[in-house]
Amino acid sequence: MSNTQQLEDLTTQVRRDILRMVHKVNSGHPGGSLGCAEFFVALYNEIMDRKDTFDMDGIGEDLFFLSNGHISPVFYSVLARAGYFPVEELNTFRLIDSRLQGHPTTHEGLPGVRVASGSLGQGMSVAIGAAQAKKLNNDSHLIYSLHGDGELQEGQNWEAIMYAAGNNVDNLISTIDLNGQQIDGSTDDVLPMGSLKDKFQAFGWTVVEIEQGNNIEAILKGMAIAKSKTGQGKPVCVLLKTVMGNGVDFMMHTHAWHGKAPNDEQLAIGLEQNAETLGDY
Amino acid sequence: MKTYTNTGNKDTRSGFGAGLTELGQTNDKVVALCADLIGSLKMDDFKKNHPERFFQVGIAEANMIGMAAGLTIGGKIPFTGTFANFSTGRVYDQIRQSVAYSDKNVKICASHAGLTLGEDGATHQILEDIGLMKMLPGMTVINTCDYNQTKAATIAIAEHQGPVYLRFGRPSVPNFTAEDQKFEIGKAVQLTEGTDVTIVATGHLVWEALEAAKTLNEQGISAEVINIHTIKPLDDEAIIKSVKKTGCVVTAEEHNYLGGLGESVARVLALSHPTPQEFVATQDTFGESGTPAQLMEKYGLNSASIIKAAQKVVKRKK
Numbered sequence: 001m002s003n004t005q006q007l008e009d010l011t012t013q014v015r016r017d018i019l020r021m022v023h024k025v026n027s028g029h030p031g032g033s034l035g036c037a038e039f040f041v042a043l044y045n046e047i048m049d050r051k052d053t054f055d056m057d058g059i060g061e062d063l064f065f066l067s068n069g070h071i072s073p074v075f076y077s078v079l080a081r082a083g084y085f086p087v088e089e090l091n092t093f094r095l096i097d098s099r100l101q102g103h104p105t106t107h108e109g110l111p112g113v114r115v116a117s118g119s120l121g122q123g124m125s126v127a128i129g130a131a132q133a134k135k136l137n138n139d140s141h142l143i144y145s146l147h148g149d150g151e152l153q154e155g156q157n158w159e160a161i162m163y164a165a166g167n168n169v170d171n172l173i174s175t176i177d178l179n180g181q182q183i184d185g186s187t188d189d190v191l192p193m194g195s196l197k198d199k200f201q202a203f204g205w206t207v208v209e210i211e212q213g214n215n216i217e218a219i220l221k222g223m224a225i226a227k228s229k230t231g232q233g234k235p236v237c238v239l240l241k242t243v244m245g246n247g248v249d250f251m252m253h254t255h256a257w258h259g260k261a262p263n264d265e266q267l268a269i270g271l272e273q274n275a276e277t278l279g280d281y
Numbered sequence: 282m283k284t285y286t287n288t289g290n291k292d293t294r295s296g297f298g299a300g301l302t303e304l305g306q307t308n309d310k311v312v313a314l315c316a317d318l319i320g321s322l323k324m325d326d327f328k329k330n331h332p333e334r335f336f337q338v339g340i341a342e343a344n345m346i347g348m349a350a351g352l353t354i355g356g357k358i359p360f361t362g363t364f365a366n367f368s369t370g371r372v373y374d375q376i377r378q379s380v381a382y383s384d385k386n387v388k389i390c391a392s393h394a395g396l397t398l399g400e401d402g403a404t405h406q407i408l409e410d411i412g413l414m415k416m417l418p419g420m421t422v423i424n425t426c427d428y429n430q431t432k433a434a435t436i437a438i439a440e441h442q443g444p445v446y447l448r449f450g451r452p453s454v455p456n457f458t459a460e461d462q463k464f465e466i467g468k469a470v471q472l473t474e475g476t477d478v479t480i481v482a483t484g485h486l487v488w489e490a491l492e493a494a495k496t497l498n499e500q501g502i503s504a505e506v507i508n509i510h511t512i513k514p515l516d517d518e519a520i521i522k523s524v525k526k527t528g529c530v531v532t533a534e535e536h537n538y539l540g541g542l543g544e545s546v547a548r549v550l551a552l553s554h555p556t557p558q559e560f561v562a563t564q565d566t567f568g569e570s571g572t573p574a575q576l577m578e579k580y581g582l583n584s585a586s587i588i589k590a591a592q593k594v595v596k597r598k599k
Contacts, residue, residue, distance in 0.1 A: 115383045124347070
């Protein structure tokens, strides 16, 4: 896939998937999922050099780790539509006996998932370990990871951030979903974190900012810059400014839809704003 | 009664270090991580021989566990090293999610477990780690008794697919198991044959159990000593078989009686062969500063305590 319109169409379909998945089980996290839809679509369909089939070790391909596992709806939708498992399986999200658990897990053997996440703050450490394994295997492919901005309140991240810079883990691109929201309110209200750019730079990372994190072309451009900064002795951080709930007007710019599903009427409005492009599952 | 000879006191952590050194030479998938305790964990040789496969993470255990999980992706077999307290309680959620639930092939190697850490006191003397680790689905839990066994176990767990908690200690203790032993995960080792009482011991308490058996024998009580180096999966069969013969059991461990080996044995027996049991373990308490010997005596974890428990449990038989 290379054409921006195709990526945008896929993003619209992914938004529909997200809304329908969380609506069906009246649970899950639509806000952060919608905010990162463009990023996931761009990552899996344009940015990463990945194999079509899944094996856990992932030697000879780029790997992705989702640290803020609660945005599983967008992850599952994009994985399914990238061919890792049948899109019909999105129907089983959060249901009993499903491989699509509330938060991603390797436990049920879902292709595309390499570590469980949900308990926040652990993904960067795992990504660093995988990046070190790549180096030991003389595998020049990259490790990508995604983290919530609120998630950076977990201390383990800063252990990892310090380690990665101190040990020149320069085959890692960690993206921070900078939507400024968390469950209890805005990040500034809950626990002000100051300038994340300054913090990452002070820890010795290269920082790339993507101001329009819901714009496919801006994402592609920014991630290409990030990629060009790898292999230079420093880990790379992408600060991706997104709008939580993006693409569904009443869900945007608020933390209200962090972990709340739309009702029937709200679903209908959301779907109306995102016309079917590639076919619903 | 079969007797065992102490070939010279050695610390179990050095057994770990020696095992890791050997693994470094024989298995290039093995990598090691340490959180600023290389000397204490005896990981110096591995670091020196294989600097590219050694990861000094600093005082950051949570990151160490997560990195270990990540290193398995790409086929590495990571061994993490720090004190037992920082290997378990400090990083429980990291182990739970990134290692156990994710079924990662990480070997969590923990030194300075229990009271025998000594003078540093209760902040460092974890007595709850066996319980914490055995409760995690899929986790194998091993507590070795001497230098030779710790070395053998270290080598053996590299061949086992899945997460392992390997627990050992700081002090020099009798080294009495065979240097060339084959370590079988989940397989109890019967050390003496007896007819009156079964003593199921793990870790540093195994030697104490052997000492106790000698004295009990002189008193006319024939004790069968079983070395349970693997607490999970537990060798149910070996325990049931012995207890069917002796009719009572003493469990002995350097751990809280809540959550330890004793409770695992009690469960097996309750289900299959209800049997009088006495627990040699700490009694839901924290430790304190002191020499290892003083602490083991004060908290009732030596051969004298095992003897008393055996005498008591034999009387409880109907």
